Amino acid sequence: MQSKTLFSASLVVGLAAMGMAQSKFIGPINGPTFVPGEIIVKFRESTSAKSRLVLTKRLGSMTAIPLAAPSLTATSADNTLLVRISGDVKTTVDDLKANGDIEYAEPNWVYRTQVVSNDTRYTNGTLWGMYGAATPLFKNQFGSNAAAAWNVNKTGSSTVYVGIIDEGVMFNHADLSANFWLNPYDPVDGLDNDGNGYKDDSRGWDFAGNNNSVYDGTSDDHGTHVAGTIGGKGGNGTGVAGVVWNVKMISAKFLGASGGTTANAIKAIDYITDLKVRHGLNIVATNNSWGGGGFSQALSDAINRANNAGILFIAAAGNNGTNNDTTANYPSNYNLPNVIAVGALTSTGTRASFSNYGKTQVDLFAPGNGIWSTVPGNGNTSSYASYSGTSMATPHVAGAAALYKSLNPSATAAQVKAALLGQTTPTTSVSTLCVTGGRLNVGGF
Ligand SMILES: [Ca+2]
Ligand SMILES: [Ca+2]
Ligand SMILES: [Ca+2]
Ligand SMILES: [Ca+2]
Structure with missing residues (x-):
């Protein structure tokens, strides 16, 4: 697993070390569920590294992992990140929607195969x-x-x-x-x-x-x-x-x-x-x-x-x-x-x-x-x-x-x-x- 250091090496840990793979899923059984403590954020291209740092710290983040494959996004691979946060996912996502440095923020949804009878x-x-x-x-x-x-x-x-x-x-x-x-x-x-x-x-x-x-x-x-x-x-x-x-x-x-x-x-x-x-x-x-x-x-x-x-x-x-x-x-x-x-x-x-x-x-x-x-x-x-x-x-x-x-x-x-x-x-x-x-x-x- 590749982890991108955004702020300082000592603060970056991988998914497994953070226990993220063991995260419990929450939400109604038939409704959408998402991983608690994680959001996906895309910064605007124009957002400076300093602004990103300030914002991500405010979210309580210690880890941010680039999601897009570098080969596909040569200039902006760092813009779409999986971010660990300390706050509530839905509240945080709502707050970030009004932030001009952010293109979008969303929960890290959980998907399951869904079996519907075709009988x-x-x-x-x-x-x-x-x-x-x-x-x-x-x-x-x-x-x-x-x-x-x-x-x-x-x-x-x-x-x-x-x-x-x-x-x-x-x-x-x-x-x-x-x-x-x-x-x-x-x-x-x-x-x-x-x-x-x-x-x-x-x-x-x-x-x-x-x-x-x-x-x-x-x-x-x-x-x-x-x-x-x-x-x-x-x-x-x-x-x-x-x-x-x-x-x-x-x-x-x-x-x-x-x-x-x-x-x-x-x-x-x-x-x-x-x-x-x-x-x-x-x-x-x-x-x-x-x-x-x-x-x-x-x-x-x-x-x-x-x-x-x-x-x-x-x-x-x-x-x-x-x-x-x-x-x-x-x-x-x-x-x-x-x-x-x-x-x-x-x-x-x-x-x-x-x-x-x-x-x-x-x-x-x-x-x-x-x-x-x-x-x-x-x-x-x-x-x-x-x-x-x-x-x-x-x-x-x-x-x-x-x-x-x-x-x-x-x-x-x-x-x-x-x-x-x-x-x-x-x-x-x-x-x-x-x-x-x-x-x-x-x-x-
Ligand atoms: Ca027999
Ligand atoms: Ca028998
Ligand atoms: Ca049948
Ligand atoms: Ca018989």
């Missing part, structure tokens, strides 16, 4: 669940604000896993294949290589059919839709974007054409828990967009085993339009630390009329009405459809859990849950209808 359902304005109050291209304050996170390059990590306990998933869908798990511990060779009791569970397991095909055709639309909201591939120019663009999803299929049983739900939950315990997979949560049935101690015990393994159990609040505090909905009502119960919000910020609620039994609301996501077409790997339900709200939260975990790798399940609930946005329509009184907000992660 067609985002750019055509229909993917409202991903929008926020100030997101690029389209805005909806009642969305999850995921696009604000993407905009500052918070798009997840393929080292974070989510289990989808549901129908199967069309894992070769164009918007899902990149984010779907391929089991490295049990290749398809007719053997249960990892000894977990499931032979060739290369994409997960089908507990309804007791086989390794987790995708069995267009009836697996609900599970496929859920997957697209959690982790539909963002930025690939097609279809939708999930809350988290990079993630690994695992299918634990237990819902068949006629629903699923408690027994198979338990197996499915334990399957995911065992994968984490057995292989150390970084599974942050399971998505549970299902419900019905009465209290089951056995199911509660399985959810508790997931809790003991640090896996959140994110569950739909139910679609009866009723109060879960007075009429229990399972599994969302199980009183375990890892359960997060999710209600559905509409794009105008009202509680979806079908959504259950509950001041003590529903934790938060998330977009769940008119949600576009991936579905299986007849052999078509790029089909999409709009569904509504607390089933659609839940995967917004599951995706958020994965996104948070990617940004906070050491966070415990309890900490992830606290962050999801703690960063909700207060929402009038549900202020007395859930624990947080608010809606999912991913933008502050």
Whole structure:
């Protein structure tokens, strides 16, 4: 690094020695940010060396570094300088604008690559669940604000896993294949290589059919839709974007054409828990967009085993339009630390009329009405459809859990849950209808 001595050699230090490279960036997360204590100044050609010295000292500067390449500015390389100042950047810049010796002065802005979804359902304005109050291209304050996170390059990590306990998933869908798990511990060779009791569970397991095909055709639309909201591939120019663009999803299929049983739900939950315990997979949560049935101690015990393994159990609040505090909905009502119960919000910020609620039994609301996501077409790997339900709200939260975990790798399940609930946005329509009184907000992660 070249440092130009302006005043005296003893006062000039390089960027690294000044610790400038370690400067923290300040400013609003979605607004312009700049390096504190630094400005860029261009003196007028006519400004004398003495005037420059006086002015720069007044700014509290010890260092001024020429910015323009000498080869390009033979006579005025010293005129454009990065100056360290002692005062406030914005105040200083404003003051200097009135100074006749200065051609211009400006903050040393910080740039980041900015990720804006180019996925067609985002750019055509229909993917409202991903929008926020100030997101690029389209805005909806009642969305999850995921696009604000993407905009500052918070798009997840393929080292974070989510289990989808549901129908199967069309894992070769164009918007899902990149984010779907391929089991490295049990290749398809007719053997249960990892000894977990499931032979060739290369994409997960089908507990309804007791086989390794987790995708069995267009009836697996609900599970496929859920997957697209959690982790539909963002930025690939097609279809939708999930809350988290990079993630690994695992299918634990237990819902068949006629629903699923408690027994198979338990197996499915334990399957995911065992994968984490057995292989150390970084599974942050399971998505549970299902419900019905009465209290089951056995199911509660399985959810508790997931809790003991640090896996959140994110569950739909139910679609009866009723109060879960007075009429229990399972599994969302199980009183375990890892359960997060999710209600559905509409794009105008009202509680979806079908959504259950509950001041003590529903934790938060998330977009769940008119949600576009991936579905299986007849052999078509790029089909999409709009569904509504607390089933659609839940995967917004599951995706958020994965996104948070990617940004906070050491966070415990309890900490992830606290962050999801703690960063909700207060929402009038549900202020007395859930624990947080608010809606999912991913933008502050
Ligand atoms: Ca296996
Ligand atoms: Ca095998
Ligand atoms: Ca199957
Ligand atoms: Ca996409």
